[in-house]
Amino acid sequence: MYIRQVTFLIMLCSSVMAFAQKAYLSVTVNPIDAITESTLTQARVSLLSTIDSTEVDTFRRITILGDVIKRYTYVYDNSHATLPFKRIVRVESEGYETLYYDLNILPSEAKHGEVAYNIGVIRLHRERNRNLDEVVVTASRIMMVMKGDTLVYDANAFQLAEGSMLDELIRQLPGVRLESGGRITVNGHFVSSLLVNGKDFFNGDPKVALQNLPAYMVNKVKTYQKTPDDAYLTRSPDEKGPRMDDPWVLDVALKPQYAQSYIANAELAHSVYQSKPMLARLFGLRFSDKSRIAIYATGNNVNMSGSPQTDSGNWEENMKKEGMTKMAEAGAFYFVENRNRNIRYQSTLKTGMDDGNLERFTSATSFLPEANSSYTTSLEKRRNKNTYVNWNNGFTFALPKTYIRFSPVFSYSYGRKHGHYRSAEGNRLLGREGLDSIIVANDCGEDFLNLLSTQDLGRTHKWSTSGNADTRISLKALHMNTLGLQAHYKYSHERGYDMQHYKLLAAGGTADKRNRYDNRPGSSYMYGIIADYPIIDISRLRKMSKLYFTYRYTQEYSSSERMLYRLDKLGDEWMPDEAAIGLLPSAADLYEHCVDSLNSYHRTHFYRCNSAELRWYYRTENLQVSTRLPLNITYERLNEWRPKTTQPHIRKEIYTWPQITFELKGVELNFSMQHKSPSQTLMLDVCDDSNPLSVFLGNPSLKSSYEYYCSVQWRGFKQEKMRQWNLGLYLHTIDNAIGQLRQFNPQNGGYIYIPWNIDGNRGLRATGIISQSVDKEKHWFLNIGTNVSLNRSVDFANTKTTADFYKSIVHNLHVSPNAGIDYRYSKWHASFKASADWERLTSAQEGFETLSQVDFLYTISLNAPLLFSIDLNTDMNLFMRRGYSNRAMNTEEWVWNVNLSRCIDKRKAWLLKLSAHDLLGRLSAVRRTLNAQGRVETVNNTITRNIMLHIIWKFNKKPSKK
Numbered sequence: 001m002y003i004r005q006v007t008f009l010i011m012l013c014s015s016v017m018a019f020a021q022k023a024y025l026s027v028t029v030n031p032i033d034a035i036t037e038s039t040l041t042q043a044r045v046s047l048l049s050t051i052d053s054t055e056v057d058t059f060r061r062i063t064i065l066g067d068v069i070k071r072y073t074y075v076y077d078n079s080h081a082t083l084p085f086k087r088i089v090r091v092e093s094e095g096y097e098t099l100y101y102d103l104n105i106l107p108s109e110a111k112h113g114e115v116a117y118n119i120g121v122i123r124l125h126r127e128r129n130r131n132l133d134e135v136v137v138t139a140s141r142i143m144m145v146m147k148g149d150t151l152v153y154d155a156n157a158f159q160l161a162e163g164s165m166l167d168e169l170i171r172q173l174p175g176v177r178l179e180s181g182g183r184i185t186v187n188g189h190f191v192s193s194l195l196v197n198g199k200d201f202f203n204g205d206p207k208v209a210l211q212n213l214p215a216y217m218v219n220k221v222k223t224y225q226k227t228p229d230d231a232y233l234t235r236s237p238d239e240k241g242p243r244m245d246d247p248w249v250l251d252v253a254l255k256p257q258y259a260q261s262y263i264a265n266a267e268l269a270h271s272v273y274q275s276k277p278m279l280a281r282l283f284g285l286r287f288s289d290k291s292r293i294a295i296y297a298t299g300n301n302v303n304m305s306g307s308p309q310t311d312s313g314n315w316e317e318n319m320k321k322e323g324m325t326k327m328a329e330a331g332a333f334y335f336v337e338n339r340n341r342n343i344r345y346q347s348t349l350k351t352g353m354d355d356g357n358l359e360r361f362t363s364a365t366s367f368l369p370e371a372n373s374s375y376t377t378s379l380e381k382r383r384n385k386n387t388y389v390n391w392n393n394g395f396t397f398a399l400p401k402t403y404i405r406f407s408p409v410f411s412y413s414y415g416r417k418h419g420h421y422r423s424a425e426g427n428r429l430l431g432r433e434g435l436d437s438i439i440v441a442n443d444c445g446e447d448f449l450n451l452l453s454t455q456d457l458g459r460t461h462k463w464s465t466s467g468n469a470d471t472r473i474s475l476k477a478l479h480m481n482t483l484g485l486q487a488h489y490k491y492s493h494e495r496g497y498d499m500q501h502y503k504l505l506a507a508g509g510t511a512d513k514r515n516r517y518d519n520r521p522g523s524s525y526m527y528g529i530i531a532d533y534p535i536i537d538i539s540r541l542r543k544m545s546k547l548y549f550t551y552r553y554t555q556e557y558s559s560s561e562r563m564l565y566r567l568d569k570l571g572d573e574w575m576p577d578e579a580a581i582g583l584l585p586s587a588a589d590l591y592e593h594c595v596d597s598l599n600s601y602h603r604t605h606f607y608r609c610n611s612a613e614l615r616w617y618y619r620t621e622n623l624q625v626s627t628r629l630p631l632n633i634t635y636e637r638l639n640e641w642r643p644k645t646t647q648p649h650i651r652k653e654i655y656t657w658p659q660i661t662f663e664l665k666g667v668e669l670n671f672s673m674q675h676k677s678p679s680q681t682l683m684l685d686v687c688d689d690s691n692p693l694s695v696f697l698g699n700p701s702l703k704s705s706y707e708y709y710c711s712v713q714w715r716g717f718k719q720e721k722m723r724q725w726n727l728g729l730y731l732h733t734i735d736n737a738i739g740q741l742r743q744f745n746p747q748n749g750g751y752i753y754i755p756w757n758i759d760g761n762r763g764l765r766a767t768g769i770i771s772q773s774v775d776k777e778k779h780w781f782l783n784i785g786t787n788v789s790l791n792r793s794v795d796f797a798n799t800k801t802t803a804d805f806y807k808s809i810v811h812n813l814h815v816s817p818n819a820g821i822d823y824r825y826s827k828w829h830a831s832f833k834a835s836a837d838w839e840r841l842t843s844a845q846e847g848f849e850t851l852s853q854v855d856f857l858y859t860i861s862l863n864a865p866l867l868f869s870i871d872l873n874t875d876m877n878l879f880m881r882r883g884y885s886n887r888a889m890n891t892e893e894w895v896w897n898v899n900l901s902r903c904i905d906k907r908k909a910w911l912l913k914l915s916a917h918d919l920l921g922r923l924s925a926v927r928r929t930l931n932a933q934g935r936v937e938t939v940n941n942t943i944t945r946n947i948m949l950h951i952i953w954k955f956n957k958k959p960s961k962k
Contacts, residue, residue: 002072023110024080027103027117029059029074031091034123038145038719040093043124045074047103048088056087062621081115083107089119096124112423132871144174146717150224151175151186151724159827160215161863161871161901163911163952165253167210169218174252174587174771174781174822176223178210184250186223187715187767188726192247202294202333203348203392209252212283212296214265214954218941220253229396230403230472233482236539243617244626244663260529261290262957269915269950277302277946290335299328301922303943320601322940323358342398349391356384357418359941363429366934367849373934374449374749377430382419382456388412403472408465415460415496423452425749444507449749452693453503457581484532494522501576504692506748512692515567515576517584525813544619552611559604563692564596579608597643599690605680606637624663631656638680649680653704668713678702678738682755693750703757705736722781723772733762741796760794781822783833789814810848813840829863841931851930853883866900873899884930888937894922911952918945 023962031043045059056324059074089101099122108113132881158172170178175187184191184206194206202208225242226249228234262287271277279300286293302324329352359381366374390411397404422439424430426448430438438445439453467841468488475483502514536547567574570590584589613630630652638649659672713728741754771783791812818835838854861875877895884890901913923944928937 006358008058017573022080023083024114025076025078025083025105025117026084026115026281027059027076027089027105027119029090029091029119029122031074031093031124032930033096033124034125039072040096040124041072043074043091043093045076045092046090047076047899048090048100050086050088053088055090083110083115091122091124093124096126098826101125110407111671144722146719150222151717153221153223155215155218155221157824159824159829159863161873161899162908163901163905163913163954164215166213166215166218167913169215169221170210172251173221174722174783175769186248186250187724188713188728189223189248190766191223191250193249195249195251196292197259198251199292199335199413200346200394201292201335202331203346203394204808206250208331208333209329211298212265212281213285214263217254217263218252219255219286222251222253223248225249226576229398229405230470233401233472233724234401234484235539236544243619244624244661244668247705254287258287258956262286262955264955265953266444267950267952270949271302272914272949274946277626277948279304279948279950283481290341292333292337293335294333295331297328297330299326301326302946302948311822320359322942323356324941325357326355328353341570343579344394344396344398346394347392349389350388351353351387353385353387356382358382361432361939363937364934365429365936374425374428374744375427376423376425376707377435378414378421378423379432379435380419380421382421383417385416401474401476404466404472404884405470407469408467410465411463413460413462415458417456417458421452421454421456425449425452432455442505442511449746450691450693450867451505451509455501455576455581456498457500458496458498460494462492462494464490464492466490479635481534481537486530486532487528489525489527490533491523491525495521495790499581501581503576504748509748513568513576515574515579516566516690517565519565522558522560524560526556527556528552528554544617546617548613548617550611550613550615552609552613554607554609554611556607557605559602561602562600563591564600565591565594567594569594595643599688602641603681604808607634608636609634622665623745624661625646626659626661628659629656630658632675634677636677636680638684640684640686642686646779647684647686649713650685651677651680655676655704666714666716668711668715670709670711670713672709674707674709675704676707677704677754682738692748695750695752697752698756699755702738702755703736705734705738705757707734708732718772721774722778723770723774724766725770727769728765728767729840730765730767731763737761737794739795742919758794758796758807760792760807763789765789779823779825781824783820783822784818786815786817788816808843808845810841813842814838827863829861831859831861833859833861835859845933849885851885853930856880856882868902870900881928885930886928886930889928889930891924891928893924894920896920909954911950911954913950913952914947915950916947919947921945 029045031040031045032038033040043061043858046055047057047059048054049056057078059076059077059903061072061074082231083105084107085102085103085105089103090098091101092098101122103117105115105117108383109117137776138499144151146152153173155169160168160172167178170176170184177185179185182760184194187265191206193200194209195201196209203524227242227246233805263283265281265283266806267279267281269279277300279298279302281296281298283296301324303323304327322755329350331348331350331352333348335344335346348899362376362380364376364378366376388411391838392409393407395404395406422435424435424438426444437449438448442451444451463544466489469486471485473483473485497520497539498515498516498518500514500518502512502516504512506512513612521868530550532548532550534546534548536545538545567579567585570585572578574585600612609628612635613628615629616625616627618625634651634655636651638647640647640649655675657673657675660670662669682703683700685700686698688696689782709730709732711728711730713726715726717724736757736759738755739758741752741756743752743754744750745752766788767786768784771781774780774782789812791814793810793812795808795810796806815838818833820831820833822829822831835857836854837857839851842848843850856879858878859875862872864872866872875897877897879891879893879895881889881891896916896919898919899913901911904910904912921944925937925942925944926937929935
């Protein structure tokens with residue numbers, strides 16, 4: 001009887017203890033705006049009693065560190081909470097409807113005495129004010145919002161002309177900068193790859209998507225730091241948000257109706273007033289949820305890399321184009337994944353050719369300390385052709401306990417070149433006709449140090465293959481962390497030759513005529529293995545600490561050869577005036593009699609590096625810390641054989657380059673150091689005088705250089721004004737920098753170059769970028785930025801009259817402010833941009849003339865609908881140069897670009913467009929530069945003015961449902 005009673009009491013007490021146990025409790029909630037999905041920074045979250053709804057406690061607001069925005073979440077902590085825990089959570093914010101949530105946490109949810117309960121996102125709707133007598137409806141699209149760590153642009157808020165491609169949309173996004181070659185930056189961050197619907201597209205090459213994907217298909221454009229694909233194995237589920245070193249990506253989300261469809265577009269354009277300029281482009285894409293296949297082809301002879309549209313005020317990008325270039329490229333992309341999305345394959349194949357025809361006339365003035373300037377006039381005509389094929393592949397297996405990725409790459413290229421070069425160096429400059437006449441006369445006279453004439457011919461074949469295999473293996477079954485293994489390799493082979501007819505006439509000397517044949521085969525390989533393991537892995541509710549140990553082994557080997565033959569030594573019939581370029585002796589034994597023994601060599605290079613590295617990553621609610629401490633042990637061996645000498649060179653080094661980064665509330669502080677060893681080829685005791693005007697000597701006493709970098713950045717985002725900012729301060733200094741001793745030879749006007757260590761190079765740079773809307777309706781948008789740098793450049797100087805060298809110290813102050821205002825309303829978009837580029841160079845050395853000049857760029861652009869459904873896209877640019885001592889460099893150039901487009905059918909499948917670049921014909925082909933070393937003026941054969949008529953066809957079809 002008593003035994004039963006005691007047993008019953010024990011069981012009763014045990015059940016009460018089980019249902020009323022103590023635990024550490026943490027409850028998290030994230031209130032956001034139901035429409036914009038932006039974080040509510042002024043919300044109030046409280047706990048209410050379930051009995052009488054009285055307030056018993058409140059949540060505290062904490063800041064979660066983000067790279068772009070300071071995010072908030074609301075947390076309730078109770079170190080002695082009694083389970084079960086039943087409360088009502090009330091979420092309220094001024095101007096929003098209050099929301100209630102029933103909280104019921106059971107004892108079974110406790111693990112190791114802790115409960116982390118995440119309510120998640122709570123969407124609050126704004127209060128509705130109804131007035132039956134008067135109804136006013138105002139609708140406008142929100143241009144961009146911040147969702148957690150992701151900045152999302154609404155593509156529908158940006159009105160574009162018919163036929164616009166993705167690049168035109170990207171250019172209009174606030175805070176986004178699209179540079180030449182497809183390089184993209186967002187609020188100062190470099191975008192490593194462009195994704196489509198979160199997946200790779202053409203191996204991350206942005207140019208294909210930018211130039212071929214129609215803008216009307218885009219729904220959202222997102223920018224964020226992408227976690228690696230193997231994060232499900234390498235990172236704890238409690239780790240939320242990206243790490244500081246995760247790469248930034250631009251993710252283009254297509255509209256739902258295009259998620260599964262067939263897309264195609266084609267374009268054909270021809271110049272209106274010229275006979276030859278034309279452009280053609282074709283693009284096709286089959287898109288589905290688990291696969292995509294795309295093909296494209298493009299070609300033009302108007303110096304365009306792809307897109308025929310104007311650069312909307314990007315004046316400087318157009319000016320960098322030199323010569324006339326024909327190009328053609330075709331490519332295909334394939335991606336597929338299985339039903340479970342854990343096995344993927346992608347392949348990108350590209351092939352193309354480019355044919356460049358350059359004609360450049362240059363007038364250069366070299367400033368020589370304590371001596372008169374040296375003047376060089378030159379004319380270069382060159383033709384370069386290149387054919388290439390690249391094939392990239394990627395195999396991915398994301399299995400539950402293993403991640404494997406293998407990415408092999410194959411490439412081939414064939415290059416051909418031929419050209420002519422003529423120059424005269426002396427005490428004055430010449431015009432083009434004057435240069436031709438003095439070369440024909442073959443007489444230096446009293447004004448010139450040398451006359452040079454060359455004819456060149458060359459061929460190059462290159463083959464290469466490379467690959468990377470990355471594996472992550474979960475060892476949780478052995479109570480261990482995830483092991484990372486990686487292997488990479490590269491092999492390349494090259495064979496080619498260069499031929500040159502060389503004629504040099506120096507003042508007071510005889511003509512130096514050479515017929516040179518340079519045979520240069522070479523091959524190389526590289527492989528490496530990496531093992532990575534987290535020896536400490538602590539992940540808790542509010543703190544994370546990881547310590548990784550990484551071992552790397554890298555081995556490289558290269559074999560190269562330069563056999564330089566002086567064919568002119570075989571007899572008069574092989575002199576440049578007699579033998580046609582490209583002609584070679586048929587008898588193999590003749591080559592032994594004309595080898596340039598001083599400048600021919602066979603070289604092998606072996607490199608081995610063992611590296612052990614500790615990486616520590618620490619993260620709390622407001623702080624991130626990342627440190628790296630590698631220890632590198634290297635062994636290098638260079639063997640060089642020349643017909644008369646053999647030089648082995650061995651170098652062994654042990655060094656480190658630590659790096660540490662702190663990030664607190666949007667402020668990032670970084671310090672890093674780099675060790676750079678000079679190339680062993682610079683340390684050989686040799687003299688290369690194959691070009692009498694440029695003689696290179698080695699320096700066996702060269703030392704390694706050390707570079708130190710320190711930076712601080714502050715970034716942020718405010719949803720209310722759509723304000724983005726990025727402020728930065730950067731400092732760098734270099735010890736033992738490798739400079740060039742350059743000694744002028746007054747006898748022939750040539751130079752002798754010797755590599756040498758020099759100290760004193762350092763620089764300071766400050767940057768600032770801010771953009772925001774300036775009105776309530778978000779029609780006006782302001783962009784302001786600046787870049788200020790002060791560099792101390794130290795090099796060696798030499799005069800005509802002495803062989804002694806001394807340090808040349810030049811201080812360079814560079815200020816580049818810019819400002820712009822954009823206005824958007826319906827289909828109208830207008831903008832005004834102004835920028836300046838001021839440079840001031842000073843030096844205390846005798847004879848140095850202070851240089852101070854500034855370049856201005858003003859741009860007004862307009863996108864607007866006109867009558868008869870015509871879309872207008874135009875921009876007017878004014879480029880001015882001021883402050884140059886040479887009045888010819890103080891120029892003004894007006895550049896007016898116009899695009900007119902109209903759909904010519906009811907389905908809007910056909911588009912007619914007229915594009916005009918430099919409609920006024922004021923753009924000059926003359927480029928002038930000025931710095932501490934000298935002044936250069938170049939005239940290139942390039943297209944400045946062009947008017948083209950385009951016919952564009954676009955097609956979209958959804959696949960039929962089975």
